[in-house]
Amino acid sequence: MAAVPVASLTPEQKDELVCTYAALILHDDEAEISAENMNKLITASGNKVEAYWPALYSKMLTGKNVGDMLALGGGGGGGGGGRGR
DSSP: OTTSOGGGSOHHHHHHHHHHHHHHHHHHTTOOOOHHHHHHHHHHTTOOOOTHHHHHHHHHHTTOOHHHHHHHOOOOOOOOOOOOO
16 A cells, blocks of 8 residues: 555545554554554544444454564565576
């Protein structure tokens, strides 16, 4: 989504992005990633999301080490091919 302007995102994609940022901010602040904390942060940022998103994120991340998840990185494509001779 980094290459897509925010204005071009669907409402669902915007909600997901806002919740992702909220979860990352809470993790960075070493705060509990709960639906309540996410809702407070989202509201304070001037955003709104569908009510189920923060609850979904908090359940998904409960008991997980977010730092470990971030260290794994994405599933990027393979490296360039070797130079043929």
